[in-house]
Amino acid sequence: MNNLIIKRSQIVEFKLAGTITTGKRYYATDIPNLSRLNVVVYGAELFTSSQLATTPTGNTVVSTSTGIVVTFRDNFKQEFMYQIPAFTLIRYNNAGLIVLLKPRIINLTDCYVTVTNTTSLNANESVAMNLYYDLIA
Amino acid sequence: MNIITPLLQQFKDNRWFKQTGCIEGEYSKTITLNLPSTQLGQQIYFNSDTELDNAIIKTIEVVISTNSINTVYQNSVLDTISSTLATRAMLTISNNAREVISQMPLYTLIRSLNKGKPAYFCLDNVIWQNCYIELLNTSGFSTSNGFFIRVTYDRKDII
Numbered sequence: 001m002n003n004l005i006i007k008r009s010q011i012v013e014f015k016l017a018g019t020i021t022t023g024k025r026y027y028a029t030d031i032p033n034l035s036r037l038n039v040v041v042y043g044a045e046l047f048t049s050s051q052l053a054t055t056p057t058g059n060t061v062v063s064t065s066t067g068i069v070v071t072f073r074d075n076f077k078q079e080f081m082y083q084i085p086a087f088t089l090i091r092y093n094n095a096g097l098i099v100l101l102k103p104r105i106i107n108l109t110d111c112y113v114t115v116t117n118t119t120s121l122n123a124n125e126s127v128a129m130n131l132y133y134d135l136i137a
Numbered sequence: 138m139n140i141i142t143p144l145l146q147q148f149k150d151n152r153w154f155k156q157t158g159c160i161e162g163e164y165s166k167t168i169t170l171n172l173p174s175t176q177l178g179q180q181i182y183f184n185s186d187t188e189l190d191n192a193i194i195k196t197i198e199v200v201i202s203t204n205s206i207n208t209v210y211q212n213s214v215l216d217t218i219s220s221t222l223a224t225r226a227m228l229t230i231s232n233n234a235r236e237v238i239s240q241m242p243l244y245t246l247i248r249s250l251n252k253g254k255p256a257y258f259c260l261d262n263v264i265w266q267n268c269y270i271e272l273l274n275t276s277g278f279s280t281s282n283g284f285f286i287r288v289t290y291d292r293k294d295i296i
Binding site: 001002003004005006007008009010011033042043045047049050051052053054055056058091092095096097100102103130134 | 260
């Protein structure tokens with residue numbers, strides 16, 4: 001069994017701003033590090049408050065992942081990972097294995113989470129995720 | 138198989154993954170970081186470490202109190218942090234230009250909570266004294282706490 005090697009990583013956030021509504025999309029906040037075109041993302045790991053209580057920007061992290069799905073879009077706006085259950089992206093739930101992605105240039109601010117159940121989610125909490133990436137020539 | 142094999146080869150060629158259970162690093166080192174005070178947003182920097190500056194860091198592990206109750210820092214015995222406290226702090230790894238290479242929540246670096254699997258890295262340009270642990274929530278922390286970190290690495294000159 002293979003596990004991911006971290007070359008570079010960056011915490012990204014999907015802030016659940018305002019009243020939380022089922023079916024609503026919450027987009028990732030921009031991170032300049034990941035906006036460059038020479039960056040390929042090849043792994044992702046999601047955190048709830050069980051792994052990370054507060055993000056580096058001071059937002060409280062959601063306490064549950066079971067009512068959230070995640071969609072990644074690449075630089076061609078293709079939804080190459082559509083509605084992955086957030087639970088699946090948590091390393092702890094996968095016996096320590098980090099989810100590998102086919103390496104792609106992503107358009108971070110086009111990536112989003114969708115709320116499928118609002119139970120235990122509160123306004124202005126964040127879904128926090130680590131994206132593992134590398135620089136390409 | 139025709140579709141997957143080139144992808145696996147790409148991951149292997151770029152050193153983006155490796156087998157679990159393989160040799161982690163040629164050398165292993167334990168580093169303890171004390172907590173001089175407990176302020177929100179405090180960045181606690183590591184001491185300079187020439188050995189690690191000239192190394193390729195392979196794994197980083199956070200040891201918690203259920204694995205080792207105490208850790209020693211400059212002849213002082215400190216209480217190793219618990220897994221709960223690990224959710225409230227973040228490790229930031231930087232290079233010589235203080236560019237942030239990696240931000241890792243401490244919890245995800247706890248090996249015992251990930252079925253024994255270490256977090257693999259391949260970091261060859263880290264300046265250890267530019268790396269720090271940041272307190273994102275001070276609840277439960279005290280100055281008697283210590284961060285117990287284990288790093289495995291290869292020396293650059295043997296690669």
